[in-house]
Amino acid sequence: PDYTVTVKPGATGAAIPKSMYGVFFEDINYAADGGLYAELVRNRSFEFLPADNRSYTGLTGWTVNGTATTVNDDQRLNERNRTYLRLTGPAGITNSGYNTGLAVEKGERYDFSVWARADAGVPLKVSLHTTDGTALAAPITVTVKSDTWTKYTGTLRATATSDAARLSVQTAGTGTVRLDEISLFPQDTYKGRDNGLRRDLAEKVAALKPGFVRFPGGCLVNTGSHYPYDAANNYPRARSYQWKDTVGPVETRATNANFWGYNQSYGLGYYEYFQFSEDIGAMPLPVVPAMVVGCGQNRATDDEALLQKHIQDTLDLIEFANGPVTSTWGKLRAEMGHPKPFGLTHLGVGNEENLPEEYWAAFLKFEAAIKAKYPSITVISNSGPDDQGATFDNLWAKNRAHGSDMVDEHYYNSPSWFLQNNARYDSYDRNGPKVFLGEYASLDNKLFNSLAEAAYMTGLERNADVVKMASYAPLLANIDNVQWRPDMIWFDNDESWGSTSYLVQKLFMNNVGDRVVPSTATGNVLQPKPITGAIGLSTWRTAAVYDDVKVTRPDGTVLFSDDFNDGNADGWTPVQPRGTWTVTNNAYAQTDTASEDTMVKAATIGETDYDYTLKATKTA
Numbered sequence: 001p002d003y004t005v006t007v008k009p010g011a012t013g014a015a016i017p018k019s020m021y022g023v024f025f026e027d028i029n030y031a032a033d034g035g036l037y038a039e040l041v042r043n044r045s046f047e048f049l050p051a052d053n054r055s056y057t058g059l060t061g062w063t064v065n066g067t068a069t070t071v072n073d074d075q076r077l078n079e080r081n082r083t084y085l086r087l088t089g090p091a092g093i094t095n096s097g098y099n100t101g102l103a104v105e106k107g108e109r110y111d112f113s114v115w116a117r118a119d120a121g122v123p124l125k126v127s128l129h130t131t132d133g134t135a136l137a138a139p140i141t142v143t144v145k146s147d148t149w150t151k152y153t154g155t156l157r158a159t160a161t162s163d164a165a166r167l168s169v170q171t172a173g174t175g176t177v178r179l180d181e182i183s184l185f186p187q188d189t190y191k192g193r194d195n196g197l198r199r200d201l202a203e204k205v206a207a208l209k210p211g212f213v214r215f216p217g218g219c220l221v222n223t224g225s226h227y228p229y230d231a232a233n234n235y236p237r238a239r240s241y242q243w244k245d246t247v248g249p250v251e252t253r254a255t256n257a258n259f260w261g262y263n264q265s266y267g268l269g270y271y272e273y274f275q276f277s278e279d280i281g282a283m284p285l286p287v288v289p290a291m292v293v294g295c296g297q298n299r300a301t302d303d304e305a306l307l308q309k310h311i312q313d314t315l316d317l318i319e320f321a322n323g324p325v326t327s328t329w330g331k332l333r334a335e336m337g338h339p340k341p342f343g344l345t346h347l348g349v350g351n352e353e354n355l356p357e358e359y360w361a362a363f364l365k366f367e368a369a370i371k372a373k374y375p376s377i378t379v380i381s382n383s384g385p386d387d388q389g390a391t392f393d394n395l396w397a398k399n400r401a402h403g404s405d406m407v408d409e410h411y412y413n414s415p416s417w418f419l420q421n422n423a424r425y426d427s428y429d430r431n432g433p434k435v436f437l438g439e440y441a442s443l444d445n446k447l448f449n450s451l452a453e454a455a456y457m458t459g460l461e462r463n464a465d466v467v468k469m470a471s472y473a474p475l476l477a478n479i480d481n482v483q484w485r486p487d488m489i490w491f492d493n494d495e496s497w498g499s500t501s502y503l504v505q506k507l508f509m510n511n512v513g514d515r516v517v518p519s520t521a522t523g524n525v526l527q528p529k530p531i532t533g534a535i536g537l538s539t540w541r542t543a544a545v546y547d548d549v550k551v552t553r554p555d556g557t558v559l560f561s562d563d564f565n566d567g568n569a570d571g572w573t574p575v576q577p578r579g580t581w582t583v584t585n586n587a588y589a590q591t592d593t594a595s596e597d598t599m600v601k602a603a604t605i606g607e608t609d610y611d612y613t614l615k616a617t618k619t620a
């Protein structure tokens, strides 16, 4: 009653683009393989290597009975799918899928396929069963007919439901058979697409009605080696995300280790991203590596020929998306099933580039080449790794002076930060580059975080003349394989559920306005009641030692302080623990050097504002 919102009569505010709110897809937290990509078999091409992850072998995901060996020789399926399995019968192999196993549902049909060759006709018995051998489908037999690599197929119909199934392939006689690319796919994919997406997850994303899909990452895009796949030179493992690795027949897509510590089959690749964007009515928004390795790896290339190759790859990507079927890459798109162009209009160059000078030099070359050939493409530049510090300021200054189309900002902050910074974009230059808020989230998955995000989004929308697109991040998390939290949608093998942030995003995306209605507000009812919040300490790819932590209220009084001299952690708890946090030598230390690691301490946040100051001595 004592709070008044006045809509300014006749005033017209900024138009709100339909693509204002979108999703950020990255293959983090097993979001692709074992997640959105509906393939049920893990390591289907036997390409896992210890070089990708110390725990991997060619048989990761498989158990064998009898004589079965992975082989990498000149009998291989193709140059990009190098290792195959040689079985000398009678012998068999069993795949355990992701997490608890393969998820199958009673009555549903599953397409089995395998590439195989054998000296003489060799029957393969294919079965779906529980860990104790109980059948989950009537087995089928496919017979390998010749010693030329050929794809054999069959269909299994599940007679019971399980989220822990096993797929076995067994030979009967004594002959030798070579197998590769063993696949089991539900027929019930999103929109029934071949090589398609897990329906419940795709439907949850579609239900958001996102304006755009940013893909394929994240740090996944621009970390690792920028050299292309090169079989002759022992192709670099952990390559940056190079889109050409991810198109064409799936059995020719070379697997790759990713930044988040696991392998990507690339079965979900650029064609599938474009198709999914189209299927859900969203604008496709790819991000290509800018040749500066970011995300804490901070390296730049001085190999100009390699840089030019990536620039050409980016031009080829635009041709793949938009070119006529008579063009080289448009033809591939048509061969893959989509003669019509995908209508690419926006493209990001780089992700969280920590080296502003090197990034900027590279960006200008990418942008010049793209604009020369495709002047109408919006080229999205970068503001560096976060919203503070020299890199951010430096890159924003360069983008402003240059007149970049749009700048990608990322930040992950506390809920109080989001509440305090609602006016962030009110002061942005109306004539400067537009903003793509490509990644943001309040740092937990609780209701309060989601409310803080919702409040913040009103500030984005009020500034729709500057902020043109925004995406919460990350989108998906497999509950058994979490590298990053919070996340918008969570899932296991056969279930998925949205966080409260998912509901907030859905609310905004399903109700995008046409334009801002300018208004003023007066009154005093928005005073928050005391709430319990959390104050956090976070490190990024470095071990750290904290001491003498002090949190003060706006008036300078101390909310709490910790010197850790009593040998206790004083209520600090990890929210995304990767390393070990312990009190050592009267200070608080954590050991993780591989990822981000955060400690929080619960605190009662005050009556009227959230403007607390946290100071901690970081001694290492």
Ligand code: AHR
Binding pocket: 026, 028, 217, 218, 219, 220, 295, 351, 352, 410, 439, 473, 474, 484
């Ligand atoms: O969204 C998770 C990660 O956060 C992204 O990969 C990266 O861009 C950012 O640091």
